[in-house]
Amino acid sequence: MEKTETVHAVHARDIEGAKMGMWVFLFTEMLLFGGLFLLYSVYRSKYTADFHRSAAELDIVLGTMNTVILLTSSLTMVLSISALRKGHRGLSSLFQGMTILLAIIFLVNKYFEWSAHIHQGIYPDSPVLLAMKRGDIIFFSLYFVMTGIHGLHVLIGAGVIAGTLVFTTQGKLGPDNFVMLENTGLYWHFVDIIWIYLFPLFYLIV
Amino acid sequence: MSTEQETQLTATRYRRYVYVWLSLIVLTSLTVSVARLHLTHYAILIAILIATTKAGIVVTFFMHLKNEPLILKLMLFVALLAFTLIALLTFSDVWYR
Numbered sequence: 249m250e251k252t253e254t255v256h257a258v259h260a261r262d263i264e265g266a267k268m269g270m271w272v273f274l275f276t277e278m279l280l281f282g283g284l285f286l287l288y289s290v291y292r293s294k295y296t297a298d299f300h301r302s303a304a305e306l307d308i309v310l311g312t313m314n315t316v317i318l319l320t321s322s323l324t325m326v327l328s329i330s331a332l333r334k335g336h337r338g339l340s341s342l343f344q345g346m347t348i349l350l351a352i353i354f355l356v357n358k359y360f361e362w363s364a365h366i367h368q369g370i371y372p373d374s375p376v377l378l379a380m381k382r383g384d385i386i387f388f389s390l391y392f393v394m395t396g397i398h399g400l401h402v403l404i405g406a407g408v409i410a411g412t413l414v415f416t417t418q419g420k421l422g423p424d425n426f427v428m429l430e431n432t433g434l435y436w437h438f439v440d441i442i443w444i445y446l447f448p449l450f451y452l453i454v
Numbered sequence: 455m456s457t458e459q460e461t462q463l464t465a466t467r468y469r470r471y472v473y474v475w476l477s478l479i480v481l482t483s484l485t486v487s488v489a490r491l492h493l494t495h496y497a498i499l500i501a502i503l504i505a506t507t508k509a510g511i512v513v514t515f516f517m518h519l520k521n522e523p524l525i526l527k528l529m530l531f532v533a534l535l536a537f538t539l540i541a542l543l544t545f546s547d548v549w550y551r
Binding site: 264267268271272275278279282286289290293308312315316319320322323325326327330334430433434437438440441444445447448449452453454 | 464467468471472474475478479482485486489492497498501502504505508509512513515516517518522523525526529530533537540541544545548
């Protein structure tokens with residue numbers, strides 16, 4: 249009896265340690281995006297009018313849609329963790345699959361959005377963009393870099409969730425071994441939070 | 455606890471997450487509506503305030519910070535404080551240059 253308790257205690261510490269490691273990684277991610285947000289703030293205060301004009305070029309409807317999609321994917325992610333902890337592997341797999349699907353829909357929207365800009369000749373270093381004012385050039389450069397790095401995170405997140413989905417269906421993840429899915433969830437919600445800030449700063453400031 | 459009670463509890467937990475999601479959707483529509491008012495000076499402040507509220511909700515409920523030990527909350531506080539200091543130093547440099 250005593251021995252099982254010790255095993256349980258060690259296992260609990262393991263979970264705490266694994267989660268703490270994930271949070272520390274997320275802090276480094278926060279600094280990565282934080283630096284870009286600082287660049288945005290400084291240049292926005294310097295070229296306010298240009299930023300407002302350029303932001304009007306972005307599609308608010310598409311941006312709002314993508315916000316709702318990512319928020320919903322965070323819901324399905326957290327539900328998949330609850331389901332796994334309750335031992336409902338099938339339900340958890342279903343929620344994980346829905347999360348991946350929502351991530352793909354987000355990226356497809358992003359693809360159409362970027363295609364429209366590129367079609368207009370607006371992409372980093374393009375002649376059309378370089379002929380614009382300095383503030384416009386900086387706005388669109390930050391837009392492509394920040395939504396690009398964010399999109400990359402969505403892609404990586406979807407890939408990792410695909411991995412946990414395989415492990416869940418194989419039975420390698422379960423009520424006693426859920427920390428990998430929990431940490432994947434932490435990453436996914438972090439990516440959601442970055443978008444929560446990107447959306448108003450790029451789409452709504454008009 | 456009977457299986458029926460357990461199922462009930464699980465359903466309650468699922469429903470609570472749906473309510474959290476609903477509040478995030480409401481805040482999203484709020485920030486879009488406020489942006490349409492074109493409140494030039496306060497627009498950015500209100501937008502960041504709403505975004506931070508949303509981020510707080512995600513961290514507290516979806517990232518389970520509510521149930522995490524104090525040490526993890528302190529770590530997040532220190533990380534946020536560090537970023538705030540970096541931001542303030544950057545802004546003070548830009549403003550008083």
